[in-house]
Amino acid sequence: MKNNHERSENIFFLSSQADHNPSKSAEKDSPSNQNPGSLLPFFLELTDRVRGSMAAMKTLAFYSRQNFKDKELGEYFYRVVTDDIEKTISVLDCFYEYLNLNNPIRKTNTINTMLEEILKEKQAEFEKKNIRIIKKQYEAELPETTLTDEQLSFILNSIFGYILFSAPLNGAMGILTRTIESNKWYREENDRLQKDMKYIEILILTKYVDSLRQSKNALTSMPQGSQEESMDLILQLVKKTVENHRGAMKTKMTTKNGMNFISMVLPIERRNVFQFASPLGRPKID
Incomplete structure (x- = not known):
């Protein structure tokens, strides 16, 4: 049975x-x-995209320095731009990790x-x-x-x-x-x-x-x-x-x-x- x-x-x-x-x-x-998703993934993706754009700007600055007639000025331009970009990326990374760590998803x-x-x-x-x-x-x-x-x-x-x-x-x-x-x-x-x-x-x-x-x-x-x-x-x-x-x-x-x-x-x-x-x-x- x-x-x-x-x-x-x-x-x-x-x-x-x-x-x-x-x-x-x-x-x-x-x-x-x-399960509707939270807004957190969108904020994380946004910071990721901005970070990617900053990385592209750093690459552009690297190649742009060769267009300066004054090579010393070109190197100075590259150092200043990349220094600012790296600082911005560092802040973005910190913000990204802060969001990620302090907003765990059930x-x-x-x-x-x-x-x-x-x-x-x-x-x-x-x-x-x-x-x-x-x-x-x-x-x-x-x-x-x-x-x-x-x-x-x-x-x-x-x-x-x-x-x-x-x-x-x-x-x-x-x-x-x-x-x-x-x-x-x-x-x-x-x-x-x-x-x-x-x-x-x-x-x-x-x-x-x-x-x-x-x-x-x-x-x-x-x-x-x-x-x-x-x-x-x-x-x-x-x-x-x-x-x-x-x-x-x-x-x-x-x-x-x-x-x-x-x-x-x-x-x-x-x-x-x-x-x-x-x-x-x-x-x-x-």
Whole structure:
């Protein structure tokens, strides 16, 4: 008998096929429409552009000194101009770092944003295999995870790389992010999770509907049932990474309807996480 979690997966995927305009749904849930940016990045970019203009003026002054008939006057002109430019650049750099350090930005929506970025990067590869993304359902204001951006990027890039590598031609994919209580995840797997705690779930479903031959290919390329010891090395490494950071991962192949899914739960970061709008440190202008 199916548990509530398994039923919700099927409902999620089937409801997506009834969506006549999936791009509209994706646009609605897209992370880019959820967090209006602050003015800080614009001020930082402004100081960066002014700094670039000052650097160009310094270069122009270097070449202009050769046009003076009096070479000594040309060198004096160059020293005076470059000295003023370097002082101005120094003030700009100080102002830039002051804005950056004293206005840290609260880190939000990292998982949803990273998913969108990776899907955009791999869009041509999905189109080449004719795999349509028919449903993207991102939870608004999804919490941050305790994993670093680098760890999260490795996990997501590896999973989508695995899907592209193993999937037959012509299919559909759905992606879901949400918060979930540990006791509502898979009973046979949730012993790894802390009781009465909420986690972030990333659920990726794929369905191959083209032909019997492709269904057979899907069977051989995806893990069947609970036989996770036969998972591809890529998924094994991803699962190990997730588990090493107090999360859990589950994969399943449904032979009856050719539906595959990868579900992972990641721990939620309880503290507010802040980041700088721009990397610290400015390259010196020669």
